[in-house]
Amino acid sequence: xxxxxxxxxDPASIKKNPHAGQTVFQQYIGxxxxxxxxxxxxxxxxxxxxxxxxxxxxxxxxxxxDQQVMEALPVGxxxxxxxxxxxNTIHTRRPLANYLFEYLDSQVKCRDCxxxxxxxxxxxxxxxxxDDRNESYWHTSNEICxxxxxWDCCQLETEELDQATGLVEQI
Ligand SMILES: [Zn+2]
Numbered sequence: 001x002x003x004x005x006x007x008x009x010d011p012a013s014i015k016k017n018p019h020a021g022q023t024v025f026q027q028y029i030g031x032x033x034x035x036x037x038x039x040x041x042x043x044x045x046x047x048x049x050x051x052x053x054x055x056x057x058x059x060x061x062x063x064x065x066d067q068q069v070m071e072a073l074p075v076g077x078x079x080x081x082x083x084x085x086x087x088n089t090i091h092t093r094r095p096l097a098n099y100l101f102e103y104l105d106s107q108v109k110c111r112d113c114x115x116x117x118x119x120x121x122x123x124x125x126x127x128x129x130x131d132d133r134n135e136s137y138w139h140t141s142n143e144i145c146x147x148x149x150x151w152d153c154c155q156l157e158t159e160e161l162d163q164a165t166g167l168v169e170q171i
Contacts, residue, residue, distance in 0.1 A: 003155075004154075004155035004156060004157040005106065005108045005119065005154060005155065005156050005157065006157050006158075006159065007103050007104070007106065007119060007156050007157065007158045007159060008103065008104045008106070008159050009101050009102075009103060009104070009159045009161055009168050010101065010102050010103065010104045011168065013100075013101045013102040014099055014100070014101045014161065014166055014168075015099065015100050015101070016098065016099060016100075016166075017096055017097055017098055017099055017100045019096045020095075020096055020097065020098040020099075021095045021096065021098070022092070022095065022096050023091060023092050023094070023095050023096070024089060024090070024091055024092075025089070025090040025092070026087040026088070026089060026090075027087060027088040027089075027090055028085065028086075028087055029086050029087065029088050030086050031083050031084065031085055031086065032051060032052060032083070032084045032086055033051075033052060033053075033081060033082070033083050033084075034049065034050065034051055034081070034082050034083075034084060035049070035050040035053075035079060035080070035081045035082075036048070036049050036050075036079070036080050036081075036082075037049075037050070037077055037078070037079045038077070038078045038079075039076065039077050039078075040074070040075060040076070040078065041075030041076060042075070043062060043063055044060060044061070044062060044063065045060070045061045045062075045063050046058065046059070046060045046061075047059050047060075047061075097163050098163050098164065098166065099161055099163060099166045101161055103158065103159075105118050105119075105120060106118070106119060107119075108122070108154045108156070109154060110145040110147060110148060110150055110153040110154060111150070111153055111154060112145060112148055112150035112153055113145060113147050113148035113150065113153075115145065115147040115148065117146060117147065119154075119156060121146045122142065122143050122144060122145070122146065122153075122154075122156075123144040123145075123146055124140075124141065124142045124144065125140075125141060125144055125151075126138060126139065126140040126141075127139055139151070142156075143155070143156060
């Protein structure tokens, strides 16, 4: 049995997360223009709404000819346009961590072909697989050898960061 490789946190990379504790994010997805066209005149008031140039609603109302507001408005079409910013609301599963950090680079060795390389070069994949009792299961590996393709070619242990204090846990 190979001993796991310890992947250490880079102490210089630890910084406070500006989004610590946040669970809701607004993701900008674009703009939408809305145009409202209104026709006044001849005792009618028509209103049409366009989204991105496509008519999405319209209504016509018969108004009393003596209505003061109608009389004060010039007869004809009046148009106004507005642009809305559209956002998606995203909820994270748990509050975001208090600190951000990166792991230091280090070498690992494939137990099958013996090649040595940076753990950052390890590949990931999932597939249907069979265990020792020939029962199928969904096999996910984050440690696939970039040289020979062996799955679970080494074991990694990652250093933990105390999310309350930002201190690296002594192992
Ligand atoms: Zn290998």
